[in-house]
Amino acid sequence: VRGWVPALRWLPRYSLTCLQLDLIAGMTVGLTVVPQALAYAELAGLPVQFGLYSSFMGCFVYCLLGTAKDVTLGPTAIMSLLVSSYAFHEPVYAILLAFLSGCIQLAMGLLHLGFLLDFISCPVIKGFTSAASITISFNQVKNILGLQGIPRQFFLQVYETLRRIGESRAGDAVLGLACLAALAGLRAMKSRLPRAAPAEPLAARVSYLIVWTSATARNALVVLFAGLVAYSFQVMGSQPLTLTGSIPRGLPAFRPPRFSMAAPNGTVPFSSMVEDMGVGLAVVPLMGLLETVAIAKAFASQNDYRIDPNQELLAMGFANILGSFVSSYPITGSFGRTAVNAQSGVCTPAGGLVTGALVLLSLAYLTSIFCYIPRAALAAVIISAVVPMFDAGIFRTLWRVKRLDLVPLCVTFLLCFWEIQYGIVAGVLVSGILLLYSVARPPIKVSEGDVLLVQPGSSLHFPAVECLRDAVCTRALAASPPRSIILDCHHVSSIDYTVVVGLAELLQELGKHGISLAFCSLQDPVLHVLLSVDLPGFQHFPSLEEAEWCGAAEPGGGRAAPFTSESSLL
Numbered sequence: 001v002r003g004w005v006p007a008l009r010w011l012p013r014y015s016l017t018c019l020q021l022d023l024i025a026g027m028t029v030g031l032t033v034v035p036q037a038l039a040y041a042e043l044a045g046l047p048v049q050f051g052l053y054s055s056f057m058g059c060f061v062y063c064l065l066g067t068a069k070d071v072t073l074g075p076t077a078i079m080s081l082l083v084s085s086y087a088f089h090e091p092v093y094a095i096l097l098a099f100l101s102g103c104i105q106l107a108m109g110l111l112h113l114g115f116l117l118d119f120i121s122c123p124v125i126k127g128f129t130s131a132a133s134i135t136i137s138f139n140q141v142k143n144i145l146g147l148q149g150i151p152r153q154f155f156l157q158v159y160e161t162l163r164r165i166g167e168s169r170a171g172d173a174v175l176g177l178a179c180l181a182a183l184a185g186l187r188a189m190k191s192r193l194p195r196a197a198p199a200e201p202l203a204a205r206v207s208y209l210i211v212w213t214s215a216t217a218r219n220a221l222v223v224l225f226a227g228l229v230a231y232s233f234q235v236m237g238s239q240p241l242t243l244t245g246s247i248p249r250g251l252p253a254f255r256p257p258r259f260s261m262a263a264p265n266g267t268v269p270f271s272s273m274v275e276d277m278g279v280g281l282a283v284v285p286l287m288g289l290l291e292t293v294a295i296a297k298a299f300a301s302q303n304d305y306r307i308d309p310n311q312e313l314l315a316m317g318f319a320n321i322l323g324s325f326v327s328s329y330p331i332t333g334s335f336g337r338t339a340v341n342a343q344s345g346v347c348t349p350a351g352g353l354v355t356g357a358l359v360l361l362s363l364a365y366l367t368s369i370f371c372y373i374p375r376a377a378l379a380a381v382i383i384s385a386v387v388p389m390f391d392a393g394i395f396r397t398l399w400r401v402k403r404l405d406l407v408p409l410c411v412t413f414l415l416c417f418w419e420i421q422y423g424i425v426a427g428v429l430v431s432g433i434l435l436l437y438s439v440a441r442p443p444i445k446v447s448e449g450d451v452l453l454v455q456p457g458s459s460l461h462f463p464a465v466e467c468l469r470d471a472v473c474t475r476a477l478a479a480s481p482p483r484s485i486i487l488d489c490h491h492v493s494s495i496d497y498t499v500v501v502g503l504a505e506l507l508q509e510l511g512k513h514g515i516s517l518a519f520c521s522l523q524d525p526v527l528h529v530l531l532s533v534d535l536p537g538f539q540h541f542p543s544l545e546e547a548e549w550c551g552a553a554e555p556g557g558g559r560a561a562p563f564t565s566e567s568s569l570l
Contacts, residue, residue, distance in 0.1 A: 004065075004314070005064055005065065006064075006065065006066065006067050006311065007063060007064045007065070007349065010069075010348050010349075014348065014350070017347070018347035018348055018350070019350075021344075021345045021346060021347040021351075022346055022347050022348060022350045022351040022353075022354060023351075023354055024344055024345065025340075025341050025344035025345060025346035025347075025351040025354075026346075026350075026351040026352065026353065026354020026355045026357075026358070027354055027355075027358065028213070028216055028217065028340055028341075028344045029072055029337050029340050029341050029344070029351065029354075029355045030354065030355045030357075030358030030359065031216075031217040031219075031220040031358075032216070032217060032219055032220065032336070032337055032340055033055050033072070033074055033334075033337055033355060033358075033359060034052070034055075034220065034358070034359060034362050035219040035220050035222075035223040035373075035378070035381055036051075036074075036075070036219055036334075036336075036337070036381060036385065037051030037052050037054065037055040037074065037075055037359070038051050038052070038223075038244065038370065038373065038378055039051070039378035039379070039381045039382045039385075040075040040076065040077060040079075040080040040382065041054075041075065041080070042143070042244075042375065042378050042379070042382075043077060043080040043081060043084065043136060043139065043140070043382055044075070044080040044081075044083040044084050044087070044089075044094065044329060045083075045084040045087070045088075045089035045152075046083075046087075046089065046091055046094055046329065047091070047247075048244050048245075048247060048370070048378075049247045049248055049252075049363075049367070050091060050094065050327060050328075050329060051075050052359055052362060052363050053252045053326055053327040053328050053363075054074060054075045054098075054323060054328035054329050054331050055074045055075060055331075055356075055359045056326075056355075056356035056357075056359040056360055057319060057322050057323040057326055057328055057331075057356070058072075058073025058074050058319040058323060058328075058331045058352075059072060059073065059074070059352035059353065059355045059356035059359075060352065060353065060356050061073070061315060061318050061319040061322060061323075062315050062319060062349055062352055063349045063350055063352045063353055064349075065311070065314055065315035065318060065319075066311075066312070066315045066349050066352075067296070067306075067307055067308055067311050067312060067315075068295075068296035068299060068307055068312075068349075069346055069347065069348050069349050069351075070296075070299040070338050070341050070342040070346060071292065071295055071296050071299070071333045071338050071341075071349075072333065072334055072337045072338055072341055072351075072352055072355060073292070073315075073316070073319050073331050073332065073333055073334075073352075074331050074334055074337065075329070075331055075334075076291065076331075076332055076333070076334045076335075077132070077136050077382060077385055077386045077389075078128075078129065078132050078136075078287065078291060078332075079284070079287070079288060079291070079329075079330055079331065079332050080329075081132055081135065081136055081139075081420065082280065082283060082284050082287060082330070082420060083097065083284075083329050083330060084152065085280065085419070085420055085421070086277050086278075086280030086283075086284065087277075087329065088276070090261065091327070091329075092257075092258050092261045092273075093261070093273060093276070093277070094329035094330075095257045095258070095324050095327055095328070095329065096257045096258065096259065096273060096277075096324070097277060097280065097281075097284060097329065097330055098257070098320045098321075098323055098324040098328050098329050098330045098331070099257045099320070099321060099324035100274070100277075100281055101281070101284045101285040101288065101320050101330045102316070102317045102318065102319065102320025102321035102322075102323070102324065102330075103317065103321060104281065104282075104285040104317075105285045105288070105289060105313050105314075105316045105317035105320065106313070106314060106317025106318065106321065107317075108285070108289075108310075108313050108317075109310050109311070109312075109313030109314035109316075109317055110314070112310050113310075113313075114289075114293075114308075114309030114310040114312070114313055115309075116286070117286070117289065117290055117293060117309060119428065119431075119432065120286070120290060120428060120431075121405075121408060121427075121428075121431040123394075123398065123405045123406070123408045123409035123412070123427070123431070124408050124409070124412050124424065124427035124428055124431055125290065125294070126391055126394045126409060127408065127409040127410065127411070127412030127413035127416065127423070127427055128287075128412050128413075128416055128420075128423060128424055128427070129389045129390075129391070130389065130390045130391055130392075130394070130413055131412070131413045131414075131416035131417055131423060132386070132389065132416065132420070133386045133387060133388075133389040133390035134390065134417075135154055135416070135417065136382060136383075136386045137382075137383045137386055137387060138154070138157060138158060138161070139152075139154075139157065140379035140380075140382050140383050141161055141379075142157075142161055143172070143176070143242070143375045143376055143378070143379035144172065144173060144176035144177070144180075144376050144379050144380065144383075145161070145165065145168035145169065145172060145173050145176070146168055146169030146171070146172030146173065146241075146242050146375075146376065147161065147164055147167060147168065150164075154417045154418075155417070155418075169240065169241075169242065170240065171240030171241045172240075172241055172242055172374065172375070172376040173376070175226060175229065175241060175374055175376045175377065176374075176376030176377070176379055176380050179222050179225075179226055179376065179377045179380035179381075180380045180383060180384065182218070182222050182225075183218055183219070183222055183380060183381070183384040184384065186214065186215045186218035186221075186222075187215070187218065187384070189211065189215050190212065190215035190216065190218075193208070193211060193212060193215065195208070196208035196209075216340055216343070216344070219381050219384075222377060222380065222381065223373055223377050223378070223381065226373065226374050226376070226377035227369065227372045227373045227374070227377070229241075229374075230243055230372045230373070230374050231372045234372065241374040241375075241376065242374060242375045242376065243371060243372060243373065243374055243375065244370060244371055244372075244373045244374070244375060244378070245371055246371045247367040247368075247370045247371060248367065249363075249364075249367045249368060250363065250364060250367075251326075251360065251363050251364060252326045252327040252363075253326075253327075254325055254326055255325060256324075256325060257324045257325070259273075260273070261273065278421075279421045279425070280421065283420070283421050283424060283425075284330050285316075287332070287424070288316060288320075288330055288331070288332035289309070289312065289313055289316055289332075291332045291333055291335075292312055292316060292332050292333035293307060293309050293312050293333075295333040295334075295335050295338050296312060296333065299338060299342055316332070319331060336385055394409065395409070404434060407430055407434070408427045408428075408430040408431045408434070409427075411423070411426050411427050411430050412424065412426065412427030412430075415427075436463065438458075439458075439461050439463055439464065440461075440463030440464055440467065441464065441467050442456055442457055442458040442459075442460070442464050442467070442468075443456075443457035443458070444456050444457065444467065444468060444471045445457065446471060446472075446475050448475075448479065450483065451483055451484045451485065451486050452475060452476055452479060452483055452484070452485045452486070453485075453486050453488060453544075454468075454471065454472055454475075454485060454486070454487050454488065455488040455491070456468065456487075456488075456489065456491055456492055457491055458491055458492075459491070459492050459493050459494045459495070460492055460494075460495050460499045461494075461495075461496055461498075461499065462496050462497075462498030462499060464499070465498055465499050465501075465502030465503075466502070468502070468506075469502060469505070469506050469509075472485060472487075472506060472510075472517075473506070473509065473510075476510060476513075476515055477513065477515075482513065482514065482515055483515075484515065484516045484517075484518065485510065485515060485516070485517045485518070486517075486518050486519075486520055486541075486544070487517060487518070487519050487520070488520055488521055488544050489519055489520065489521055489522045489523070489526060490520075490521035490523070490544075492522070492523065492526055493523055493525070493526070494525065494526065495526055495529060495530075500529065500530065500533055500535075503530070503535065504533075504535050504536070507535060507536060507537045507538065508536070508537075511536075511537055516537075516539070517537070517539075518539040518540065518541060519538070519539065519540045519541070520540065520541040520542070520543060520544050520546070521541075521542070521543060521544055522540055527540060
């Protein structure tokens, strides 16, 4: 049971000290998640209460099933952007997407398919997150300026925003820019804040705690300040700001997601809804898992514990399935809130219970005041959260490390501005093509001397057979006088049937021209395969030195006779 429920591993060792640390961390993260949840629901194109509905179930589930003490599950900027693309601003679609994504993640975890994430390369991830940072930031410019009716597609969005910039509301623009400046200042303050040593006076430590708490809970402070400004205008009888609007009070009902939706011209059945979501049913679960595992691995490496991707799949799957019963849209790990959790000194995943409880208290008692939160303030919170996701240095790094990796990076980055799914799929395909090309064209070193030495730089698979035959035949037939060939296979750890057939044809073709071919340094699995098929003219020397000394002579013609059959090997 401990393998399926990681909480049973740390719960017996739980102490009062851990409880104190988890309480502090959970409350600190709770002050961050409430304003972010409201903002991310706006980004997803849903009523703001759905951000809060999506923020507590993941905390409770991950406490039991998660493997990383620092990770917090909930709505994020990237997941909200994906939901806005595949849920069409319809809560019914968003909730069903959470349920189906959870089912897919749960099935992948049970089938141990976490290795599929290894096929999404770092350049693809960086291209996607950098493009998402720009897309999300510009998506919120309309709320900063108080513009209405701006289309969702990025290029149309840019055009319409610039065209209608003269219609901006002064109140929203001033408040939005002020909130952005305050968030940037508090972030810079926290990054430059020297840690107070225990030996310093009490006043210095208290001052450090106040500044650190203010900078950490900057989203809550800025939203609270903006809400007070909006409430003051409301009391005075004039409102220059665009407000969030009324939010239903109370907790969401616990009920299964709806598998059909009422429409003006009838009912949209489940099959049609699934067809509408299309590739989103693959992109959303994979990107959700990718975000969570990447965050978990980043913090696990700092704290010396290991992450099991399959266990993370199970945790994500259960979180999304159960979340859909409380009207949640798809959730994943949040880098910003996880960083806050780690910096607050969280001891176990139990800190998520405190965070989830704060969200529930907000839903039960605070929704009546959320209606005074300006949209410009929520837009500032989102922009402040996603701007650090843009990694300008990755282009320079890849140029120095491996320039070919710039291809999937740029393909993903550019196509994500058109449609997210096209960018991700195209980036993965380009990365796959580059990977397959390296398999089909392995490095082959050919050295000339008394014999022709051919050294493949990696294992041989069926796409590489023709490349190897061309390299050997071209140099062997052009050599004058003709000389024997040694195929040094110390880098070759596996071969397949097509390679065996190709080697047989190579031996036959060289034999027609009176040229002998000997193998050396074959690893045991490869040697057994080649001996078992009984290749005509097959010769093998245990080491390169012996092969060169014998000059690839026929058996019995030199000091070290080659292995020519399985019986001689045995």
